[in-house]
Amino acid sequence: MRPSNNMYSYFNNEFLPIEQTFVHISDLATQRGYGIFDFFKVVNGKPLFIKEYLDRFYYSADTMRLPVSLTRTELKEVITQLINRNGQADAGIKMILTGGYSPDGYEIAKPNLIVSQHPLTLPGPAVLEKGIKVITYEYVRDIPHVKTINYIMGIWLQQKVKEHQAADVLYHMNGQVSEFPRCNIFIVNGQNEVLTPASRVLHGITRKNILKLSGKPFVVREAEVGLEDVYAANEVFLTSTTKRILPIIQVDDKVIGSGKPGPVSLAILDKMLEMELE
Protein backbone atom coordinates (compact mmCIF):
# COMPACT_ATOMS: atom_id res chain seq x y z
CA MET A 1 0.00 0.00 0.00
CA ARG A 2 1.33 3.44 -0.81
CA PRO A 3 2.04 5.39 2.37
CA SER A 4 -0.39 8.29 2.23
CA ASN A 5 0.27 11.71 3.67
CA ASN A 6 -0.48 11.99 7.36
CA MET A 7 -2.06 8.56 7.53
CA TYR A 8 -1.58 6.53 10.66
CA SER A 9 -1.47 2.81 11.13
CA TYR A 10 -1.80 0.73 14.26
CA PHE A 11 1.02 -1.64 15.17
CA ASN A 12 1.06 -3.66 18.42
CA ASN A 13 -0.57 -1.06 20.73
CA GLU A 14 0.82 2.02 18.99
CA PHE A 15 -0.49 4.42 16.39
CA LEU A 16 2.37 5.29 14.04
CA PRO A 17 2.61 7.29 10.82
CA ILE A 18 2.09 4.62 8.17
CA GLU A 19 5.42 5.45 6.47
CA GLN A 20 7.16 4.72 9.79
CA THR A 21 5.50 1.37 10.40
CA PHE A 22 7.99 -1.46 10.00
CA VAL A 23 8.30 -5.10 10.98
CA HIS A 24 11.56 -6.76 11.91
CA ILE A 25 13.03 -9.13 9.32
CA SER A 26 12.61 -12.03 11.78
CA ASP A 27 8.83 -11.78 11.35
CA LEU A 28 7.37 -15.07 10.14
CA ALA A 29 5.61 -13.25 7.26
CA THR A 30 8.98 -12.15 5.86
CA GLN A 31 10.71 -15.41 6.72
CA ARG A 32 7.96 -17.88 5.79
CA GLY A 33 4.95 -16.04 4.37
CA TYR A 34 3.01 -16.95 7.51
CA GLY A 35 0.11 -14.73 8.45
CA ILE A 36 -3.58 -13.98 8.00
CA PHE A 37 -5.46 -10.79 7.22
CA ASP A 38 -8.81 -9.26 6.46
CA PHE A 39 -10.06 -6.17 4.70
CA PHE A 40 -13.29 -4.22 4.94
CA LYS A 41 -14.77 -0.98 3.67
CA VAL A 42 -15.52 2.17 5.62
CA VAL A 43 -18.35 4.29 4.17
CA ASN A 44 -19.28 7.60 5.75
CA GLY A 45 -16.98 6.75 8.63
CA LYS A 46 -18.83 3.51 9.29
CA PRO A 47 -17.24 0.07 8.82
CA LEU A 48 -19.53 -2.10 6.67
CA PHE A 49 -20.50 -5.60 7.84
CA ILE A 50 -17.87 -5.29 10.56
CA LYS A 51 -19.28 -8.20 12.57
CA GLU A 52 -18.82 -10.57 9.64
CA TYR A 53 -15.28 -9.37 8.90
CA LEU A 54 -14.21 -9.65 12.52
CA ASP A 55 -15.78 -13.12 12.72
CA ARG A 56 -13.68 -14.17 9.77
CA PHE A 57 -10.51 -12.47 11.03
CA TYR A 58 -10.70 -14.26 14.39
CA TYR A 59 -11.61 -17.51 12.64
CA SER A 60 -8.56 -17.24 10.35
CA ALA A 61 -6.32 -16.35 13.30
CA ASP A 62 -7.62 -19.25 15.36
CA THR A 63 -7.30 -21.77 12.53
CA MET A 64 -3.71 -20.70 11.83
CA ARG A 65 -2.89 -20.84 15.58
CA LEU A 66 -2.23 -17.11 15.85
CA PRO A 67 -3.63 -15.62 19.06
CA VAL A 68 -4.99 -12.07 18.66
CA SER A 69 -3.76 -9.84 21.49
CA LEU A 70 -6.93 -7.73 21.37
CA THR A 71 -10.49 -8.75 22.17
CA ARG A 72 -13.11 -8.00 19.53
CA THR A 73 -14.23 -4.95 21.51
CA GLU A 74 -10.67 -3.68 21.77
CA LEU A 75 -10.01 -4.26 18.08
CA LYS A 76 -13.21 -2.42 17.14
CA GLU A 77 -12.08 0.46 19.34
CA VAL A 78 -8.68 0.52 17.57
CA ILE A 79 -10.49 0.63 14.21
CA THR A 80 -12.70 3.53 15.38
CA GLN A 81 -9.67 5.43 16.67
CA LEU A 82 -7.78 4.83 13.42
CA ILE A 83 -10.71 6.11 11.32
CA ASN A 84 -11.03 9.20 13.53
CA ARG A 85 -7.32 9.90 13.54
CA ASN A 86 -6.98 9.56 9.76
CA GLY A 87 -10.12 11.53 8.97
CA GLN A 88 -10.86 9.39 5.91
CA ALA A 89 -14.58 8.69 5.98
CA ASP A 90 -14.46 6.46 2.89
CA ALA A 91 -11.63 3.98 2.70
CA GLY A 92 -10.55 0.40 3.20
CA ILE A 93 -9.14 -1.02 6.42
CA LYS A 94 -6.69 -3.89 6.39
CA MET A 95 -5.89 -5.98 9.46
CA ILE A 96 -2.81 -8.24 9.20
CA LEU A 97 -1.75 -10.74 11.84
CA THR A 98 1.67 -12.27 11.23
CA GLY A 99 3.48 -15.24 12.77
CA GLY A 100 5.58 -12.86 14.89
CA TYR A 101 9.29 -12.53 15.56
CA SER A 102 10.30 -16.16 15.41
CA PRO A 103 13.51 -17.15 17.25
CA ASP A 104 14.28 -19.94 14.77
CA GLY A 105 12.53 -18.54 11.68
CA TYR A 106 10.00 -21.39 11.69
CA GLU A 107 8.16 -21.60 14.99
CA ILE A 108 5.15 -19.36 15.55
CA ALA A 109 5.93 -16.53 18.00
CA LYS A 110 3.81 -13.71 19.49
CA PRO A 111 1.85 -12.44 16.47
CA ASN A 112 2.29 -8.89 15.20
CA LEU A 113 -0.99 -7.04 14.60
CA ILE A 114 -1.04 -4.33 11.93
CA VAL A 115 -4.15 -2.26 11.15
CA SER A 116 -3.90 0.22 8.32
CA GLN A 117 -6.26 2.40 6.31
CA HIS A 118 -6.05 2.84 2.55
CA PRO A 119 -7.80 4.77 -0.19
CA LEU A 120 -10.36 2.67 -2.00
CA THR A 121 -11.33 2.75 -5.65
CA LEU A 122 -14.55 0.93 -6.51
CA PRO A 123 -15.32 -0.15 -10.08
CA GLY A 124 -16.76 2.72 -12.09
CA PRO A 125 -19.76 2.70 -14.49
CA ALA A 126 -17.54 2.01 -17.56
CA VAL A 127 -16.35 -1.40 -16.38
CA LEU A 128 -19.79 -2.31 -15.04
CA GLU A 129 -21.32 -1.52 -18.42
CA LYS A 130 -18.72 -3.45 -20.39
CA GLY A 131 -17.84 -6.36 -18.10
CA ILE A 132 -14.49 -8.12 -17.92
CA LYS A 133 -12.63 -11.06 -19.44
CA VAL A 134 -11.02 -13.71 -17.24
CA ILE A 135 -8.76 -16.68 -17.87
CA THR A 136 -8.62 -19.98 -15.94
CA TYR A 137 -5.83 -21.89 -14.19
CA GLU A 138 -5.71 -25.29 -12.49
CA TYR A 139 -5.01 -24.61 -8.83
CA VAL A 140 -6.59 -24.73 -5.37
CA ARG A 141 -5.35 -22.40 -2.62
CA ASP A 142 -3.85 -23.98 0.50
CA ILE A 143 -6.39 -24.01 3.35
CA PRO A 144 -8.84 -22.08 1.12
CA HIS A 145 -11.44 -21.30 3.82
CA VAL A 146 -8.84 -19.23 5.68
CA LYS A 147 -7.74 -15.75 4.61
CA THR A 148 -3.99 -16.37 4.78
CA ILE A 149 -1.50 -13.94 3.24
CA ASN A 150 -0.37 -16.61 0.75
CA TYR A 151 -0.90 -15.09 -2.70
CA ILE A 152 2.19 -16.60 -4.32
CA MET A 153 0.15 -18.11 -7.14
CA GLY A 154 -2.22 -15.19 -7.71
CA ILE A 155 0.60 -12.68 -7.98
CA TRP A 156 2.74 -15.00 -10.09
CA LEU A 157 -0.18 -15.43 -12.51
CA GLN A 158 -0.60 -11.67 -12.98
CA GLN A 159 1.77 -11.74 -15.97
CA LYS A 160 -0.31 -14.46 -17.64
CA VAL A 161 -3.48 -12.45 -16.93
CA LYS A 162 -1.95 -9.40 -18.60
CA GLU A 163 -0.65 -11.40 -21.56
CA HIS A 164 -4.22 -12.51 -22.24
CA GLN A 165 -5.52 -8.97 -21.76
CA ALA A 166 -7.74 -10.37 -19.01
CA ALA A 167 -8.74 -8.85 -15.68
CA ASP A 168 -8.41 -11.89 -13.43
CA VAL A 169 -7.80 -15.65 -13.26
CA LEU A 170 -10.35 -18.26 -12.17
CA TYR A 171 -9.02 -21.31 -10.30
CA HIS A 172 -10.35 -24.80 -11.07
CA MET A 173 -9.31 -28.36 -10.25
CA ASN A 174 -10.54 -31.65 -11.73
CA GLY A 175 -13.16 -29.79 -13.75
CA GLN A 176 -14.66 -27.92 -10.77
CA VAL A 177 -14.19 -24.18 -10.36
CA SER A 178 -13.57 -22.62 -6.96
CA GLU A 179 -12.69 -18.92 -6.85
CA PHE A 180 -10.43 -16.12 -8.04
CA PRO A 181 -7.30 -15.22 -6.05
CA ARG A 182 -9.20 -12.39 -4.30
CA CYS A 183 -12.84 -12.85 -5.40
CA ASN A 184 -15.66 -15.37 -5.41
CA ILE A 185 -17.53 -16.46 -8.53
CA PHE A 186 -21.27 -16.73 -9.25
CA ILE A 187 -22.98 -18.05 -12.35
CA VAL A 188 -26.57 -17.70 -13.54
CA ASN A 189 -27.58 -21.01 -15.13
CA GLY A 190 -30.22 -21.88 -17.75
CA GLN A 191 -32.89 -22.12 -15.03
CA ASN A 192 -32.02 -18.59 -13.88
CA GLU A 193 -30.60 -19.98 -10.65
CA VAL A 194 -27.66 -18.10 -9.16
CA LEU A 195 -24.95 -20.58 -8.10
CA THR A 196 -21.62 -20.22 -6.33
CA PRO A 197 -19.09 -23.01 -5.62
CA ALA A 198 -19.77 -24.67 -2.27
CA SER A 199 -16.28 -25.88 -1.43
CA ARG A 200 -12.57 -25.04 -1.64
CA VAL A 201 -13.33 -21.32 -1.45
CA LEU A 202 -12.89 -18.43 0.91
CA HIS A 203 -16.27 -17.55 2.37
CA GLY A 204 -16.44 -14.00 1.11
CA ILE A 205 -18.62 -11.54 3.00
CA THR A 206 -20.08 -10.21 -0.26
CA ARG A 207 -20.70 -13.84 -1.29
CA LYS A 208 -22.47 -14.44 2.03
CA ASN A 209 -24.63 -11.33 1.60
CA ILE A 210 -25.66 -12.43 -1.89
CA LEU A 211 -26.57 -15.91 -0.63
CA LYS A 212 -28.85 -14.16 1.88
CA LEU A 213 -30.71 -12.55 -1.01
CA SER A 214 -32.06 -15.92 -2.16
CA GLY A 215 -35.74 -15.74 -3.02
CA LYS A 216 -35.70 -11.97 -3.56
CA PRO A 217 -36.57 -12.94 -6.30
CA PHE A 218 -33.74 -15.16 -7.60
CA VAL A 219 -32.82 -18.53 -6.21
CA VAL A 220 -29.24 -18.16 -4.94
CA ARG A 221 -27.42 -21.22 -3.62
CA GLU A 222 -24.13 -23.03 -3.14
CA ALA A 223 -23.46 -25.87 -5.58
CA GLU A 224 -20.72 -27.78 -7.35
CA VAL A 225 -19.92 -25.61 -10.37
CA GLY A 226 -18.02 -27.14 -13.25
CA LEU A 227 -15.86 -25.24 -15.70
CA GLU A 228 -18.32 -26.34 -18.41
CA ASP A 229 -21.17 -24.83 -16.36
CA VAL A 230 -19.29 -21.54 -16.35
CA TYR A 231 -18.72 -21.58 -20.11
CA ALA A 232 -22.42 -22.41 -20.69
CA ALA A 233 -23.86 -19.94 -18.14
CA ASN A 234 -26.26 -17.15 -19.04
CA GLU A 235 -24.30 -14.81 -16.81
CA VAL A 236 -21.12 -14.94 -14.74
CA PHE A 237 -19.92 -12.42 -12.19
CA LEU A 238 -17.30 -12.10 -9.48
CA THR A 239 -17.71 -10.63 -6.04
CA SER A 240 -15.37 -9.05 -3.49
CA THR A 241 -15.24 -6.37 -0.84
CA THR A 242 -13.51 -3.87 -3.09
CA LYS A 243 -15.26 -4.80 -6.33
CA ARG A 244 -18.76 -5.65 -5.02
CA ILE A 245 -20.05 -7.29 -8.25
CA LEU A 246 -18.21 -7.30 -11.54
CA PRO A 247 -19.90 -8.88 -14.59
CA ILE A 248 -17.75 -11.34 -16.58
CA ILE A 249 -18.45 -11.47 -20.29
CA GLN A 250 -15.66 -13.82 -21.39
CA VAL A 251 -13.98 -16.84 -19.78
CA ASP A 252 -10.91 -18.06 -21.70
CA ASP A 253 -12.06 -17.94 -25.34
CA LYS A 254 -15.74 -18.50 -24.51
CA VAL A 255 -18.13 -15.56 -24.67
CA ILE A 256 -20.65 -15.73 -21.82
CA GLY A 257 -24.35 -15.36 -22.73
CA SER A 258 -24.91 -12.30 -24.86
CA GLY A 259 -21.39 -11.02 -24.25
CA LYS A 260 -22.77 -8.19 -22.15
CA PRO A 261 -23.40 -7.79 -18.40
CA GLY A 262 -26.68 -9.57 -17.72
CA PRO A 263 -29.86 -8.43 -15.97
CA VAL A 264 -29.52 -10.76 -12.96
CA SER A 265 -25.94 -9.60 -12.24
CA LEU A 266 -26.97 -5.97 -12.40
CA ALA A 267 -30.10 -6.53 -10.30
CA ILE A 268 -27.98 -8.20 -7.61
CA LEU A 269 -25.52 -5.32 -7.74
CA ASP A 270 -28.44 -2.94 -7.06
CA LYS A 271 -29.47 -5.06 -4.07
CA MET A 272 -25.88 -4.96 -2.77
CA LEU A 273 -25.77 -1.19 -3.04
CA GLU A 274 -29.03 -1.03 -1.07
CA MET A 275 -27.57 -3.32 1.63
CA GLU A 276 -24.54 -1.04 1.99
CA LEU A 277 -26.84 1.91 2.64
CA GLU A 278 -28.85 0.12 5.32
Place this chain on the structure above:
Amino acid sequence: MRPSNNMYSYFNNEFLPIEQTFVHISDLATQRGYGIFDFFKVVNGKPLFIKEYLDRFYYSADTMRLPVSLTRTELKEVITQLINRNGQADAGIKMILTGGYSPDGYEIAKPNLIVSQHPLTLPGPAVLEKGIKVITYEYVRDIPHVKTINYIMGIWLQQKVKEHQAADVLYHMNGQVSEFPRCNIFIVNGQNEVLTPASRVLHGITRKNILKLSGKPFVVREAEVGLEDVYAANEVFLTSTTKRILPIIQVDDKVIGSGKPGPVSLAILDKMLEMELE
Protein backbone atom coordinates in the same frame (compact mmCIF):
# COMPACT_ATOMS: atom_id res chain seq x y z
CA MET B 1 15.86 -15.78 13.60
CA ARG B 2 16.97 -14.52 16.99
CA PRO B 3 18.95 -11.29 16.67
CA SER B 4 22.40 -12.21 17.94
CA ASN B 5 24.70 -9.81 19.71
CA ASN B 6 26.72 -7.61 17.38
CA MET B 7 25.58 -9.47 14.30
CA TYR B 8 25.07 -7.50 11.13
CA SER B 9 22.71 -8.11 8.27
CA TYR B 10 22.70 -6.69 4.77
CA PHE B 11 19.60 -4.85 3.57
CA ASN B 12 19.45 -3.08 0.19
CA ASN B 13 23.06 -1.83 0.00
CA GLU B 14 23.54 -1.30 3.72
CA PHE B 15 25.04 -3.33 6.53
CA LEU B 16 22.87 -2.87 9.63
CA PRO B 17 22.86 -4.44 13.08
CA ILE B 18 20.47 -7.37 12.65
CA GLU B 19 18.21 -6.14 15.47
CA GLN B 20 17.78 -2.87 13.56
CA THR B 21 16.90 -4.44 10.22
CA PHE B 22 13.25 -3.85 9.38
CA VAL B 23 11.00 -3.94 6.34
CA HIS B 24 8.10 -1.57 5.80
CA ILE B 25 4.64 -3.08 6.25
CA SER B 26 3.90 -2.42 2.56
CA ASP B 27 6.39 -5.12 1.61
CA LEU B 28 4.76 -7.82 -0.49
CA ALA B 29 6.07 -10.51 1.90
CA THR B 30 4.06 -9.00 4.77
CA GLN B 31 1.08 -8.14 2.58
CA ARG B 32 0.94 -11.27 0.41
CA GLY B 33 3.62 -13.75 1.46
CA TYR B 34 5.45 -13.06 -1.80
CA GLY B 35 9.17 -13.70 -1.87
CA ILE B 36 11.94 -16.24 -2.39
CA PHE B 37 14.98 -17.17 -0.36
CA ASP B 38 17.92 -19.50 -0.04
CA PHE B 39 20.14 -20.72 2.76
CA PHE B 40 23.64 -22.15 2.81
CA LYS B 41 26.28 -23.12 5.33
CA VAL B 42 29.55 -21.40 6.09
CA VAL B 43 32.28 -23.69 7.44
CA ASN B 44 35.66 -22.30 8.48
CA GLY B 45 34.62 -18.99 6.95
CA LYS B 46 33.96 -20.61 3.56
CA PRO B 47 30.48 -20.85 2.04
CA LEU B 48 29.79 -24.45 0.99
CA PHE B 49 28.54 -25.21 -2.53
CA ILE B 50 27.99 -21.48 -3.03
CA LYS B 51 27.75 -21.79 -6.82
CA GLU B 52 24.82 -24.20 -6.53
CA TYR B 53 23.01 -22.06 -3.93
CA LEU B 54 23.45 -18.88 -5.98
CA ASP B 55 22.28 -20.72 -9.11
CA ARG B 56 19.10 -21.70 -7.29
CA PHE B 57 18.59 -18.26 -5.70
CA TYR B 58 18.77 -16.50 -9.08
CA TYR B 59 16.59 -19.22 -10.64
CA SER B 60 13.92 -18.76 -7.94
CA ALA B 61 14.10 -14.97 -8.31
CA ASP B 62 13.80 -15.14 -12.06
CA THR B 63 10.90 -17.61 -12.00
CA MET B 64 8.98 -15.45 -9.51
CA ARG B 65 9.70 -12.32 -11.60
CA LEU B 66 11.83 -10.68 -8.90
CA PRO B 67 14.90 -8.94 -10.34
CA VAL B 68 17.99 -9.16 -8.08
CA SER B 69 19.67 -5.75 -7.80
CA LEU B 70 23.12 -7.35 -7.40
CA THR B 71 25.08 -9.42 -9.89
CA ARG B 72 26.35 -12.80 -8.70
CA THR B 73 29.81 -11.31 -8.17
CA GLU B 74 28.38 -8.43 -6.14
CA LEU B 75 26.23 -10.75 -4.04
CA LYS B 76 29.21 -13.02 -3.35
CA GLU B 77 31.16 -9.93 -2.26
CA VAL B 78 28.31 -8.94 0.11
CA ILE B 79 28.36 -12.47 1.57
CA THR B 80 32.14 -12.32 2.10
CA GLN B 81 31.86 -8.89 3.75
CA LEU B 82 29.05 -10.10 6.00
CA ILE B 83 31.05 -13.15 7.12
CA ASN B 84 34.10 -11.00 7.82
CA ARG B 85 32.11 -8.34 9.67
CA ASN B 86 30.29 -10.87 11.86
CA GLY B 87 33.38 -12.94 12.58
CA GLN B 88 31.34 -16.16 12.68
CA ALA B 89 33.37 -18.75 10.80
CA ASP B 90 30.68 -21.44 11.17
CA ALA B 91 27.11 -20.38 10.57
CA GLY B 92 24.23 -20.30 8.13
CA ILE B 93 23.54 -17.49 5.66
CA LYS B 94 20.01 -16.68 4.55
CA MET B 95 19.24 -14.56 1.50
CA ILE B 96 15.63 -13.34 1.18
CA LEU B 97 14.24 -11.47 -1.80
CA THR B 98 10.75 -10.05 -1.27
CA GLY B 99 8.17 -8.59 -3.64
CA GLY B 100 9.11 -5.08 -2.48
CA TYR B 101 7.12 -2.07 -1.32
CA SER B 102 4.02 -2.50 -3.42
CA PRO B 103 1.93 0.63 -4.09
CA ASP B 104 -1.32 -1.36 -4.23
CA GLY B 105 -0.35 -4.30 -2.01
CA TYR B 106 -0.57 -6.73 -4.94
CA GLU B 107 1.71 -5.67 -7.77
CA ILE B 108 5.37 -6.66 -7.62
CA ALA B 109 7.60 -3.66 -6.85
CA LYS B 110 11.38 -3.24 -6.55
CA PRO B 111 12.42 -6.30 -4.51
CA ASN B 112 14.02 -5.95 -1.09
CA LEU B 113 17.16 -8.02 -0.60
CA ILE B 114 18.01 -9.20 2.91
CA VAL B 115 21.14 -11.24 3.70
CA SER B 116 21.60 -12.39 7.29
CA GLN B 117 23.84 -14.76 9.19
CA HIS B 118 22.63 -17.14 11.88
CA PRO B 119 24.05 -19.68 14.28
CA LEU B 120 23.70 -23.21 12.99
CA THR B 121 23.09 -26.41 14.90
CA LEU B 122 23.69 -29.61 12.98
CA PRO B 123 22.18 -32.93 14.14
CA GLY B 124 24.31 -34.52 16.86
CA PRO B 125 25.36 -38.18 17.21
CA ALA B 126 22.33 -39.05 19.39
CA VAL B 127 19.73 -38.36 16.72
CA LEU B 128 21.91 -39.93 14.02
CA GLU B 129 22.19 -43.10 16.07
CA LYS B 130 18.49 -43.29 16.87
CA GLY B 131 16.84 -41.91 13.73
CA ILE B 132 13.55 -40.04 13.61
CA LYS B 133 9.84 -40.68 13.14
CA VAL B 134 7.83 -38.79 10.52
CA ILE B 135 4.16 -38.56 9.63
CA THR B 136 2.59 -38.01 6.19
CA TYR B 137 0.14 -35.46 4.78
CA GLU B 138 -1.55 -35.11 1.39
CA TYR B 139 -0.22 -31.89 -0.10
CA VAL B 140 1.99 -30.53 -2.88
CA ARG B 141 3.71 -27.16 -2.47
CA ASP B 142 2.80 -24.41 -4.95
CA ILE B 143 5.49 -24.09 -7.64
CA PRO B 144 7.57 -26.73 -5.79
CA HIS B 145 10.76 -26.34 -7.86
CA VAL B 146 11.10 -22.76 -6.60
CA LYS B 147 12.27 -21.83 -3.10
CA THR B 148 9.46 -19.42 -2.27
CA ILE B 149 8.85 -18.21 1.29
CA ASN B 150 5.45 -19.95 1.35
CA TYR B 151 5.55 -22.31 4.33
CA ILE B 152 1.93 -21.82 5.38
CA MET B 153 1.24 -25.57 5.30
CA GLY B 154 4.52 -26.72 6.84
CA ILE B 155 4.21 -24.37 9.80
CA TRP B 156 0.51 -25.07 10.23
CA LEU B 157 1.26 -28.82 10.35
CA GLN B 158 3.84 -28.40 13.14
CA GLN B 159 1.14 -28.96 15.77
CA LYS B 160 0.12 -32.25 14.14
CA VAL B 161 3.79 -33.27 13.95
CA LYS B 162 4.18 -32.61 17.69
CA GLU B 163 0.92 -34.39 18.55
CA HIS B 164 2.31 -37.51 16.90
CA GLN B 165 5.69 -37.06 18.61
CA ALA B 166 7.20 -36.98 15.14
CA ALA B 167 10.08 -34.88 13.81
CA ASP B 168 8.67 -33.90 10.41
CA VAL B 169 5.88 -34.41 7.89
CA LEU B 170 6.23 -36.03 4.45
CA TYR B 171 4.03 -34.67 1.65
CA HIS B 172 2.35 -37.03 -0.81
CA MET B 173 -0.38 -36.74 -3.44
CA ASN B 174 -2.26 -39.48 -5.28
CA GLY B 175 -0.04 -42.12 -3.69
CA GLN B 176 3.26 -40.50 -4.76
CA VAL B 177 5.55 -38.89 -2.19
CA SER B 178 7.39 -35.67 -2.96
CA GLU B 179 9.28 -34.00 -0.11
CA PHE B 180 9.20 -32.60 3.42
CA PRO B 181 8.46 -28.90 3.97
CA ARG B 182 12.21 -28.16 4.19
CA CYS B 183 13.90 -31.44 3.23
CA ASN B 184 14.11 -34.00 0.43
CA ILE B 185 13.49 -37.71 0.90
CA PHE B 186 15.51 -40.73 -0.20
CA ILE B 187 14.66 -44.40 0.15
CA VAL B 188 16.81 -47.51 -0.19
CA ASN B 189 14.73 -50.19 -1.90
CA GLY B 190 14.95 -54.01 -1.87
CA GLN B 191 17.56 -53.93 -4.66
CA ASN B 192 19.70 -51.57 -2.57
CA GLU B 193 19.03 -48.75 -5.01
CA VAL B 194 18.86 -45.26 -3.52
CA LEU B 195 15.83 -43.41 -4.94
CA THR B 196 14.51 -39.86 -4.56
CA PRO B 197 11.27 -38.46 -6.04
CA ALA B 198 11.86 -37.02 -9.49
CA SER B 199 9.08 -34.45 -9.61
CA ARG B 200 7.09 -31.94 -7.54
CA VAL B 201 10.11 -31.28 -5.31
CA LEU B 202 12.58 -28.55 -4.56
CA HIS B 203 15.91 -29.50 -6.08
CA GLY B 204 17.89 -29.54 -2.87
CA ILE B 205 21.64 -28.99 -3.09
CA THR B 206 22.29 -31.89 -0.69
CA ARG B 207 19.93 -34.00 -2.84
CA LYS B 208 21.93 -33.00 -5.91
CA ASN B 209 25.23 -33.87 -4.25
CA ILE B 210 23.90 -37.29 -3.26
CA LEU B 211 22.68 -37.96 -6.82
CA LYS B 212 26.25 -37.22 -7.95
CA LEU B 213 27.49 -40.04 -5.72
CA SER B 214 25.74 -42.64 -7.89
CA GLY B 215 27.98 -45.62 -8.58
CA LYS B 216 30.24 -44.94 -5.56
CA PRO B 217 29.18 -47.70 -4.90
CA PHE B 218 25.38 -47.36 -4.62
CA VAL B 219 23.06 -46.69 -7.52
CA VAL B 220 21.39 -43.35 -6.74
CA ARG B 221 18.68 -42.07 -9.04
CA GLU B 222 15.49 -40.04 -9.40
CA ALA B 223 12.30 -42.09 -9.67
CA GLU B 224 8.60 -42.04 -8.93
CA VAL B 225 8.39 -43.04 -5.27
CA GLY B 226 5.06 -44.25 -3.89
CA LEU B 227 4.00 -44.02 -0.27
CA GLU B 228 3.93 -47.85 -0.30
CA ASP B 229 7.55 -47.87 -1.52
CA VAL B 230 8.46 -45.73 1.48
CA TYR B 231 6.69 -48.01 3.95
CA ALA B 232 8.38 -51.08 2.38
CA ALA B 233 11.88 -49.57 2.03
CA ASN B 234 14.98 -51.01 3.68
CA GLU B 235 16.03 -47.52 4.69
CA VAL B 236 14.60 -44.01 4.47
CA PHE B 237 16.39 -40.75 5.11
CA LEU B 238 15.85 -37.04 4.63
CA THR B 239 18.35 -34.49 3.41
CA SER B 240 18.76 -30.74 3.81
CA THR B 241 21.40 -28.06 4.13
CA THR B 242 21.08 -27.83 7.90
CA LYS B 243 20.44 -31.51 8.58
CA ARG B 244 22.67 -33.12 5.91
CA ILE B 245 21.26 -36.68 6.26
CA LEU B 246 18.85 -37.80 8.94
CA PRO B 247 17.83 -41.48 9.08
CA ILE B 248 14.06 -42.11 9.34
CA ILE B 249 13.09 -45.22 11.28
CA GLN B 250 9.31 -44.81 11.31
CA VAL B 251 6.80 -43.37 8.80
CA ASP B 252 3.28 -43.05 10.22
CA ASP B 253 2.78 -46.33 12.12
CA LYS B 254 5.16 -48.31 9.89
CA VAL B 255 8.61 -49.19 11.19
CA ILE B 256 11.19 -48.91 8.41
CA GLY B 257 13.55 -51.86 7.89
CA SER B 258 15.15 -52.91 11.14
CA GLY B 259 13.88 -49.81 12.95
CA LYS B 260 17.42 -48.46 13.15
CA PRO B 261 19.45 -46.14 10.91
CA GLY B 262 20.69 -48.32 8.04
CA PRO B 263 24.19 -48.85 6.64
CA VAL B 264 23.51 -47.15 3.28
CA SER B 265 22.18 -43.97 4.95
CA LEU B 266 25.21 -43.78 7.23
CA ALA B 267 27.66 -44.52 4.41
CA ILE B 268 26.15 -41.69 2.36
CA LEU B 269 26.38 -39.37 5.36
CA ASP B 270 30.10 -40.17 5.57
CA LYS B 271 30.48 -39.33 1.88
CA MET B 272 28.65 -36.03 2.45
CA LEU B 273 30.96 -35.12 5.31
CA GLU B 274 33.93 -35.84 3.03
CA MET B 275 32.45 -33.61 0.31
CA GLU B 276 32.10 -30.76 2.79
CA LEU B 277 35.78 -30.99 3.62
CA GLU B 278 36.93 -30.94 -0.01
